[in-house]
Amino acid sequence: MNFASQFLKDARVMAGDLQHRKIIRTALSHYEVARDQRKASFQSWESARQLAAEAKWDALNHLDKYLVEFTAKIEARGTKVHWASTAAQAREIILQIVRDKKAKSVIKSKAMTAEEIHLNDALEHAGLNVVENDLGEFIVQLRHEAPYHIVFPSMHLTRGEISELFQRELGSAPTNDPEELTMIARRALRKKFLTADIGITGANFAIAETGMISITENEGNARLTAALPKTMISLLGIEKILPKMGDLALFLPILATAGAGQPLTCYNTMYGGPRQPGESDGPEEWHVVLLDNHRTELLADAEQRDALHCIRCGACLNVCPIFKNIGGHTYGTTYGGPIGSVITPHLRGLQDWKHLSNASSLCGACTEACPVKINLHHHLLQNRRNAAAQQPTLKERIGFKSFVQLANHPKLWAFAKKFARLTQPLQKLVKGTRLDPGYHWTQTRDLPDVAPETFKDWWRKRK
Amino acid sequence: MTEREKILARVREALKTPAPLPGSHGEIHLPASAKTISTARQWLPKVGESFDEQLALFAKNTAELKADFQLLNSADEARQALLRLRESENWKRAACHSGGLTDAICPPLNLPLLRTDKPYNVHELETCDVGISECDALVAQTGSVLVTNRSAGGRALSVLPPHHVVLARREQLVADLPAAFELLQQKYVANYPSMISFITGPSRTGDIERILVLGAHGPKKLTIFCL
Amino acid sequence: MTVTLFIPCFMDALFPRAGICMVEILERLGHKVVCPEEIVCCGQPPFNSGYWDEARAVAAKVLQQLQNAEVIVIGSGSCGAMLNNFYPELFKDTPQSELAKQISARTWEFSEFLVKKLGVTDLGATFPHKVTFHDGCHGLRELGVKKSPRELLGHVRGLQLVEMAEVETCCGFGGTFATKLPMISTAMGDLKCANAIETGADYIVSNDSSCLMHLQGLLSRQGSKLKTIHLAEVLNQQ
Numbered sequence: 001m002n003f004a005s006q007f008l009k010d011a012r013v014m015a016g017d018l019q020h021r022k023i024i025r026t027a028l029s030h031y032e033v034a035r036d037q038r039k040a041s042f043q044s045w046e047s048a049r050q051l052a053a054e055a056k057w058d059a060l061n062h063l064d065k066y067l068v069e070f071t072a073k074i075e076a077r078g079t080k081v082h083w084a085s086t087a088a089q090a091r092e093i094i095l096q097i098v099r100d101k102k103a104k105s106v107i108k109s110k111a112m113t114a115e116e117i118h119l120n121d122a123l124e125h126a127g128l129n130v131v132e133n134d135l136g137e138f139i140v141q142l143r144h145e146a147p148y149h150i151v152f153p154s155m156h157l158t159r160g161e162i163s164e165l166f167q168r169e170l171g172s173a174p175t176n177d178p179e180e181l182t183m184i185a186r187r188a189l190r191k192k193f194l195t196a197d198i199g200i201t202g203a204n205f206a207i208a209e210t211g212m213i214s215i216t217e218n219e220g221n222a223r224l225t226a227a228l229p230k231t232m233i234s235l236l237g238i239e240k241i242l243p244k245m246g247d248l249a250l251f252l253p254i255l256a257t258a259g260a261g262q263p264l265t266c267y268n269t270m271y272g273g274p275r276q277p278g279e280s281d282g283p284e285e286w287h288v289v290l291l292d293n294h295r296t297e298l299l300a301d302a303e304q305r306d307a308l309h310c311i312r313c314g315a316c317l318n319v320c321p322i323f324k325n326i327g328g329h330t331y332g333t334t335y336g337g338p339i340g341s342v343i344t345p346h347l348r349g350l351q352d353w354k355h356l357s358n359a360s361s362l363c364g365a366c367t368e369a370c371p372v373k374i375n376l377h378h379h380l381l382q383n384r385r386n387a388a389a390q391q392p393t394l395k396e397r398i399g400f401k402s403f404v405q406l407a408n409h410p411k412l413w414a415f416a417k418k419f420a421r422l423t424q425p426l427q428k429l430v431k432g433t434r435l436d437p438g439y440h441w442t443q444t445r446d447l448p449d450v451a452p453e454t455f456k457d458w459w460r461k462r463k
Numbered sequence: 464m465t466e467r468e469k470i471l472a473r474v475r476e477a478l479k480t481p482a483p484l485p486g487s488h489g490e491i492h493l494p495a496s497a498k499t500i501s502t503a504r505q506w507l508p509k510v511g512e513s514f515d516e517q518l519a520l521f522a523k524n525t526a527e528l529k530a531d532f533q534l535l536n537s538a539d540e541a542r543q544a545l546l547r548l549r550e551s552e553n554w555k556r557a558a559c560h561s562g563g564l565t566d567a568i569c570p571p572l573n574l575p576l577l578r579t580d581k582p583y584n585v586h587e588l589e590t591c592d593v594g595i596s597e598c599d600a601l602v603a604q605t606g607s608v609l610v611t612n613r614s615a616g617g618r619a620l621s622v623l624p625p626h627h628v629v630l631a632r633r634e635q636l637v638a639d640l641p642a643a644f645e646l647l648q649q650k651y652v653a654n655y656p657s658m659i660s661f662i663t664g665p666s667r668t669g670d671i672e673r674i675l676v677l678g679a680h681g682p683k684k685l686t687i688f689c690l
Numbered sequence: 691m692t693v694t695l696f697i698p699c700f701m702d703a704l705f706p707r708a709g710i711c712m713v714e715i716l717e718r719l720g721h722k723v724v725c726p727e728e729i730v731c732c733g734q735p736p737f738n739s740g741y742w743d744e745a746r747a748v749a750a751k752v753l754q755q756l757q758n759a760e761v762i763v764i765g766s767g768s769c770g771a772m773l774n775n776f777y778p779e780l781f782k783d784t785p786q787s788e789l790a791k792q793i794s795a796r797t798w799e800f801s802e803f804l805v806k807k808l809g810v811t812d813l814g815a816t817f818p819h820k821v822t823f824h825d826g827c828h829g830l831r832e833l834g835v836k837k838s839p840r841e842l843l844g845h846v847r848g849l850q851l852v853e854m855a856e857v858e859t860c861c862g863f864g865g866t867f868a869t870k871l872p873m874i875s876t877a878m879g880d881l882k883c884a885n886a887i888e889t890g891a892d893y894i895v896s897n898d899s900s901c902l903m904h905l906q907g908l909l910s911r912q913g914s915k916l917k918t919i920h921l922a923e924v925l926n927q928q
Binding site: 008011012015016021321322325326358359360361362363364365367368381383384385386387388389392396397400401404406408410413417420440441443444445446447448449450451453454455456457458459460 | 701702736738865867874876878879
Binding site for chain 2: 023026027028030031041042043044045047048050051053054057060061062063064067068071077082083084085089133134135136139152153154155157158159162178179181182183185186189190193194210212218219220221223224226227228238245246248249250252253260263264265266267268269270271272273274275276279280281282290292296297299300302303305306309372373375
């Protein structure tokens with residue numbers, strides 16, 4: 001089964017899953033209230049967005065300059081920088097570090113880029129014990145599931161399901177209390193933090209001016225991952241660049257507001273090197289892996305280049321009526337929601353993934369929500385155009401060519417209306433069945449009647 | 464060609480076609496940035512000009528974050544407040560680093576004190592009930608504590624023990640995030656600590672049904688003494 | 691002035707009453723109304739599906755028919771968005787690029803035309819019912835239409851306007867989306883209908899009859915008493 005058919009199959013199931021819909025609506029309702037309060041607290045949210053969009057435009061449209069600056073500054077203090085053109089190269093780089101260190105255990109803080117390259121599978125295949133230490137990621141890892149949402153990985157689960165999971169996998173006592181469940185996870189992960197050989201992180205931003213990465217989190221798991229193990233590896237896409245450290249004064253609150261409805265998340269930390277002379281703790285070695293994996297192709301598409309401005313806040317997912325209906329797993333790929341629908345064709349192939357761009361009513365709520373003003377819903381239209389130009393389907397080609405005839409010949413149009421009106425009683429006989437040509441509509445909805453006197457009839461009669 | 468050269472070559476090739484500036488209706492401009500930090504101030508949440516307004520805002524924010532903020536008038540008051548905490552929290556071991564405030568305020572605790580500003584054993588740190596540190600700044604706009612591994616006893620002290628106590632001076636209060644970054648630039652330019660962190664409340668998670676729980680992996684309790 | 695009224699294809703065939711009301715309203719306000727008979731459709735169906743050559747073939751005819759229009763008014767947010775926002779995109783780097791931009795600049799959505807161009811908010815209408823207004827997404831987000839319909843409804847005698855919850859959330863029509871992903875379209879529509887029913891309104895009013903077609907289809911199937919009506923029909927009730 002190809003990705004598009006699988007998507008339709010899963011979407012059909014999820015569209016009818018009222019329990020799932022209820023869970024997601026409840027989860028997001030808290031976020032929505034908080035997000036709106038936080039936006040209102042800005043002196044001008046719209047101006048802040050514009051400023052952020054411009055900063056990212058500067059970053060991506062001078063990416064070579066900033067990548068060079070970032071690398072020079074971060075290498076100057078002992079960090080080893082690796083460049084990976086492909087996912088396979090990135091995996092191999094990280095595996096090589098692991099082998100060199102003769103590591104047995106890895107702790108990992110949240111990194112969607114690592115999901116993207118399927119890093120955990122590769123590490124586990126090589127015999128390593130890999131533990132996710134962000135609570136939501138830890139939960140979905142135990143369930144052998146992909147993260148449901150780029151910011152809230154376990155949003156789709158109830159406390160009951162999490163309790164059952166912990167009972168099964170950790171041998172803990174059943175409980176309905178979120179605090180107790182969190183403490184169970186905290187205790188289970190504590191020893192791993194203290195004994196892991198390698199800590200792997202992602203990064204939210206890469207600062208060119210000072211040669212630092214910035215990590216945004218609430219739990220403190222990334223801070224521990226960057227403090228305790230002897231070797232630290234950070235994986236990030238090349239698009240994470242920001243020109244100046246001071247840009248964070250804008251981006252940290254914007255990310256927290258749009259992503260979580262918070263003024264700032266609990267820990268926002270900049271890392272500029274491994275343990276420096278005179279410092280008492282921190283990794284002895286720090287490796288930063290810069291990943292391309294088709295980002296340069298997206299960069300070359302000037303029309304859609306701004307999709308690389310994405311700060312992975314998840315705001316577009318949170319407002320998307322399709323996302324809220326079908327859920328994160330239905331997308332079947334690392335990045336879901338509107339941003340995922342825009343970039344996945346670039347990351348994984350247009351023809352294989354164009355169906356995500358079609359699964360949208362183009363309402364534009366995503367574009368409105370995006371804190372860096374990515375023109376998301378227009379990019380979905382552009383993906384559709386590019387897909388049709390590259391590989392038009394015969395059915396649609398014929399269909400739309402006929403449509404052109406109809407639209408450009410009012411007499412044909414008039415005939416078509418009369419024909420529809422005459423055959424409508426027949427259509428009503430088979431309404432909602434497979435024989436009905438309007439089945440996809442009439443399965444769940446009534447069709448309006450073709451007007452006995454159309455507007456054009458009325459207009460002509462007047463004259 | 465190394466991967467670095469290949470990737471940079473692809474980037475340069477890609478950028479030969481210009482992309483329109485956002486919000487510009489398709490026009491293409493030359494770089495606009497470099498002013499973000501000072502311009503951002505006008506759009507971020509407003510902060511009062513006076514010290515009193517800023518202090519009140521910091522107090523309000525920390526209360527919402529469920530951090531314990533105490534305004535104290537002397538090192539002596541701080542020592543007593545710390546002793547009260549020792550009693551109420553039943554501390555048996557503490558960790559801290561050497562510094563102007565910590566040296567003055569920690570010893571009277573009369574607890575075994577692990578020093579983390581020299582290499583230490585992390586398993587010992589794990590047995591400590593509290594980590595006491597100084598900081599670089601308090602940020603009124605967000606209720607944040609700005610620490611670095613140089614000013615706050617390393618990377619782990621302020622995040623591993625279940626209670627983090629911050630010793631700060633009133634002069635360390637800054638208005639907003641832009642001011643905090645300006646402070647970092649002035650204080651550390653050309654030799655930044657390898658870890659700089661904004662701590663905004665005790666550790667938390669919402670990963671279980673979006674319900675707020677404190678103390679996910681980092682400290683469940685954050686206390687800020689401001690002298 | 692001479693107003694060229696663009697009646698969308700589905701309005702012509704399925705909801706002519708709304709178009710007729712627009713003509714009557716504009717004439718009552720003293721303007722001459724012209725409806726080019728050669729125009730059938732704005733070209734959005736092929737455009738949305740990615741078949742931009744075919745969309746251009748339809749849109750080129752529209753441009754030709756409208757080139758001498760003093761001002762163009764469209765009774766639909768989605769067609770309005772097509773002409774205002776997407777025609778310049780569609781004809782970029784073609785000989786019709788300038789013409790597309792000019793026509794786009796002269797095109798108004800119906801409620802915006804009344805309120806912002808003509809400065810009219812009171813049409814002397816009476817409609818003694820409780821209604822709730824649905825913001826079609828194209829009108830709302832592409833054209834920024836939000837206040838104008840509400841100002842107009844605010845002057846209708848006897849009318850009580852109640853806002854529904856999640857009023858800016860898409861109803862699920864989305865053009866070809868409605869038949870390509872009917873299960874999601876229906877689920878979104880069900881949610882919108884439930885919010886509308888909860889207001890206790892007798893009518894859902896909108897400036898986009900394509901949204902209303904979808905919602906009415908669901909409401910009728912549910913056997914609901916809630917009805918749908920185009921803004922122009924309400925404003926024409928004397």
